[in-house]
Amino acid sequence: MVVCLGLALAGCSSSGNDSLAQQANAGGEKGYVAGDGSVSEYAPEQRGEPVQFEAEMFDGSTVSAESLRGKPAVVNFWYAGCAPCRAEAPDLVALHHEYQDRAQFLGVNLRDQQPTAEAFERNYGVDYPSASDLNGAVLLALSDYVPPQAVPTTLVLDEQGRVAARVLGKADKSTLDALIKDTVAESA
Template sequence: MLVALALVALLVGCTSGTDTNADTDVAGQGYESGDGSTKSWPALDRDDPVEMAGSDFTGAPVDVADWRGDVVVLNTWYAACPPCREEAPDLAALATDYADRGVHLLGINSTDDAGAAQAFERTFAVPYPSIADPDGQAIAALQAKVPVQAVPTTVVLDRQGRVAARILGRADPSILRGLVDDVLAEPAPTP
């Protein structure tokens, strides 16, 4: 009898441990997970500039048009999103490392109230603003130029404000830096 119970316990332990997705399953967590896929557009194939303006979570105005001539990285996020939390330190480091090279980061948050968003920004020492987008206007402006099919989604805009690259899901820091470096290496637009 003791041997039979031990065998049942062993079998139950093996079957419950065979679901390798149990800890990583995102079903029911409230976000559409991206696969980290990347798409880039050659300069000649890029559409018109992204027009996006709003207010950050302190009420200060933000307009990507103010950064024309520089490279801009846009990132959709919200505080309870696990991949957003994972990539936040990498994005903060990118913002700091590239600030003097003419690169600006801007978050877009359609979900959180100011308290949750500002707590996230403090926790991860986020040095760049995020547009508070409860009505979805900033996402709609971006969606008009490039599909935003997951949160997080990261979009790199060239110096003219046009979509140069997109990452669906958590941005791998080395891939994102490579995309930014590629856009920085492009010739500056002629006035």
Template structure:
């Protein structure tokens, strides 16, 4: 289900800010090329936001996978908590641009039990770790390149149809919201905050 008209108005206010900040938010070469519109052969989402009302959500997604640090991680570990999945890879320009916003929000919501998890769809573990060091990402990332366990867990649901994609899971592990393409910090803040509030 698409976002309601009132929500679209709220979210649209911040989209213009994102567009204005796009070329000035990073000194990263790939990100700058993307901001200048000069990146060739790159397909990404357009930032479309989809929200799903609790009554319309389907079954919880379940996965157990391995992080780039070699640790096992499962969605069920966070039962009762909101989980934010961000699908990315290191050379993806919008992934690089949105990285600081994701880190900021992961810290903001940590005290409310929200868990951010990166899902690397292309790189090996060493590249994923290098990205985390470069962009100072503190939350874990799953290496989903070989077995695609996380991507397959979303089969038949509102999955990651572009890179990057950010998916918010509610306290029961069901898809509550999705952003296809580069996420705006204020938009994701609203989506996560609203989902957290559902459990109060």
């Protein structure tokens, strides 16, 4: 798995201006590659096919991309040891409460065992579900939008399950709010 992620990161380094590739190549001890905070929005006519994935939840049930269709969804890739993930958690919780009737939220935990993930969720009041992606299946399925090791990354899916927006790195609350609001308005 580590070799595959390393190869994937190496493949992303074709541009000398790719900050994610530069961070990965530089190494370091922080344990993650921080996104640069860039935001990508996709107009409805420019969106690809609906995303496809299936993941196991920490309670043993499964979630699929199909189960998120019907209303917009926010999918956040995180893990407990990621400082930007801890910093954005309160904002994600607040937005979940604001949009709970109009948009679904799903966390995708990339590294933690269940007790660690649950401790993080209790500590930050995260009350939306998170899937475990220790095997990297969700990350691989969404690799067109989520660079390996770029944590956190947040996707906003439209009601059809297509990627409407992406934030690499810590999501600014007001920016994410605007992205969700725009996507919710499309489905109204």
